[in-house]
Amino acid sequence: MDSVKHKPLTITYPASIHKSMKRYVRYLSIILATILATALVVLPAAGVVAPTTTAATASETQAKPTISATVSAASITAGQPITVSGTATGNVTSGVQIWVFAGSYVNVSTVPVRAGGSYSKTFDTTGLPKATYYVFVQHPGGDNKMQITTSGYSGQVINANTGAVIFNFTGTGSVQDNAAATALSNALNTPGIDDIYTKAQFAITTSGATSPATTTAMMPGSDRDSHGCIGSAGYTWCEAKQKCLREWEEPCTASPSVPPATAAPTTAKTPLPPLAAIAGFALACCAAAICRKQ
Numbered sequence: 001m002d003s004v005k006h007k008p009l010t011i012t013y014p015a016s017i018h019k020s021m022k023r024y025v026r027y028l029s030i031i032l033a034t035i036l037a038t039a040l041v042v043l044p045a046a047g048v049v050a051p052t053t054t055a056a057t058a059s060e061t062q063a064k065p066t067i068s069a070t071v072s073a074a075s076i077t078a079g080q081p082i083t084v085s086g087t088a089t090g091n092v093t094s095g096v097q098i099w100v101f102a103g104s105y106v107n108v109s110t111v112p113v114r115a116g117g118s119y120s121k122t123f124d125t126t127g128l129p130k131a132t133y134y135v136f137v138q139h140p141g142g143d144n145k146m147q148i149t150t151s152g153y154s155g156q157v158i159n160a161n162t163g164a165v166i167f168n169f170t171g172t173g174s175v176q177d178n179a180a181a182t183a184l185s186n187a188l189n190t191p192g193i194d195d196i197y198t199k200a201q202f203a204i205t206t207s208g209a210t211s212p213a214t215t216t217a218m219m220p221g222s223d224r225d226s227h228g229c230i231g232s233a234g235y236t237w238c239e240a241k242q243k244c245l246r247e248w249e250e251p252c253t254a255s256p257s258v259p260p261a262t263a264a265p266t267t268a269k270t271p272l273p274p275l276a277a278i279a280g281f282a283l284a285c286c287a288a289a290i291c292r293k294q
Contacts, residue, residue, distance in 0.1 A: 063089065065090025065091070065141060066087075066090065066139075067089075067137055067139040067196055067198050068086040068088075069084060069137040069198045069199075069200050070084070070085060070086055071201070072084075072085070072122075073202060074202055075205050076125065076202065076203075076204055076205070077206040078126065078128050078204050078206055079126045080125060081123065081125065082122070083120055083121070083122045084098055084120065084123070084137065084200070085119065085120035085229075085236045086120075087117045087240075088119060088139055089117050090142070091142065091144045092113045092140060092144065094110075094140050094144050095112045095119070095140075096137055096138060097109070097111075098110075098135065098136070098138075099135065099138065100123060100133055101134055101176075101180055102129075102132060102133040102176075103131055103176055103177065104169070104170050104174075104176065105131075105133075107123065108149075109121060110146075114252065115251065115252075116240060116251050116252025117239065117252065118236050118237070118238060120236045129204070130206060131204060132203050133202050133204065134177070134178075135199065135201055136184055136198075137197060137200075138188065138195055138196075139195060140195060141193075146160060147160050147195050148184075148187045148190075148195055151163075151165070155169045155170035155171060155174070157184065159190070159193075166183070167183045167184075230244070239252075240252055241253075
């Protein structure tokens, strides 16, 4: 039985149609290649983003210590009490150090800081001479240690880190008044000293030697400080609550507050490098060339 041979079925197109199809394919390939190259240059890579927000470091978010101070009166007569008060923030469990000096008189005291951050100390001025008195309130800084202090007695100021004597309030070669204030400021501003401080002053306008008949008695409520707090009545300024209060009646603690809203991190899209665009364009051109040869 003779086998029947089947010829493959072929469909032929006229030469003009075949040529037109090749031309259309070539044009389409060029258009697609151009679109692809443009997209690779202009459009960002999918999923590739570069964050533009920076996270705050621990040192930036950690609050720096602060110190403030006021005196209960700018001017008094000898024998009237003077109160130094204020607030201290940060690690201050060792207390603050209050310096009061004028002439050959100097008083250096360590004063505890209350739970709310406030402190106060009242000084007796009986017998003190007429003068301008300088007040320095010193915060121990981040290490909670007084690095500038006195060595056993108030007349000698030393660097606690090295033990070196910086200057003397009394005795041979001593400095007093404004010169002493400048020397103490320079000591506290020495590089490597992290203690911080604030300054105030008051004046005793009448010497302690004045007879009682010529001494003006302090009227109740006349010892208001710069915030209007009456120190003799036990009131001190509360920075956290922005008012005068008695610590034993109302703690000086800040009310809970809603933390500030943080901005949502933003991201910037990163375009593909030029090399990728060139590679894509070359690939598209190759595809066009292959179609042209067909």
